[in-house]
Amino acid sequence: LDVLRLIGANEGVRAPDLAARVGREVVRFKADVRRLKALGLTESLEVGYRLSPRGHALLRAVDARATTSAEA
Numbered sequence: 701l702d703v704l705r706l707i708g709a710n711e712g713v714r715a716p717d718l719a720a721r722v723g724r725e726v727v728r729f730k731a732d733v734r735r736l737k738a739l740g741l742t743e744s745l746e747v748g749y750r751l752s753p754r755g756h757a758l759l760r761a762v763d764a765r766a767t768t769s770a771e772a
Contacts (some may be wrong), residue, residue, distance in 0.1 A: 704742070704755055704759060705759065706722060707749045707751055708750075712748040714747060715730050720753055730754070740754045741755035
């Protein structure tokens with residue numbers, strides 16, 4: 701979820717730049733992004749990435765669930 705949120709907040713930013721922002725190795729970061737892409741949660745751009753509609757929906761659902769849990 702952290703990588704998904706990072707991409708959502710930084711569309712079109714190169715993997716090395718995103719990895720540096722969170723102190724991760726580029727190779728491992730890209731592996732995580734490939735896993736998210738395989739799940740249909742992200743899309744590759746000419747430069748960087750963006751969330752797919754499915755990725756946006758997942759984050760909304762997770763955030764809604766967290767809000768509901770906090771209210772209970």
